[in-house]
Amino acid sequence: MIFLSVVFTLLGLSTLLLRDDDLLGLPPAVVGSGLVVLGVAAGVLWVVRRRRRWERNGEPRPVGNVFDRAKALPRLLRERKAYGLPTTTPATWAFAALYLVSPIDLLPELLPLIGVTDDAGVAVWLLTSVSTVTGQYLRWERSGKARKPSEQRHREP
Incomplete structure (x- = not known):
């Protein structure tokens, strides 16, 4: 999950910074922002799932x-x-x-x-x-x- 977070965030940032023409009919700002949001959301989801797993398994934090x-x-x-x-x-x-x-x-x-x-x-x-x-x-x-x-x-x- 964290790997997907890093990949989406890097792809989104690179699209925002390096891309000038449209992607799939969408402006690069929209595609890049969407990928960054997906990357951050995947990272947050990973952190939440990890904390829940610690609590469920009784593992010490x-x-x-x-x-x-x-x-x-x-x-x-x-x-x-x-x-x-x-x-x-x-x-x-x-x-x-x-x-x-x-x-x-x-x-x-x-x-x-x-x-x-x-x-x-x-x-x-x-x-x-x-x-x-x-x-x-x-x-x-x-x-x-x-x-x-x-x-x-x-x-x-």
Whole structure:
């Protein structure tokens, strides 16, 4: 959902800024504005659905601001076994970071606008994933590191 949000917003902005002639019989301002609105709406919907899923599943919400989470990332990686972080999570983060800096892409940057969207989608996913996991790690750390996150979710009140 967040990927669609980024794609629609980028396409809308590029249409507003770069397009002069009509698209499908509509002025570029109308098409671009519509795509930006769709992109923002998809992003808002994604945030709302995510918060509802946290509440429904009883998952703890992440804590800390961006700087707290950035400072917690090295501690999370050092204590990943005690925290219960699967090995696949940091491996996926590393693969995503490698994809972002690699000159090889699924959609080459030579394609106007579309070539950037795959990198933007991967970057948004990577930042969101790291931010969420480090925020949950901070909550776990502040609670005294008593239980693993999987045990916290399923405990009885």
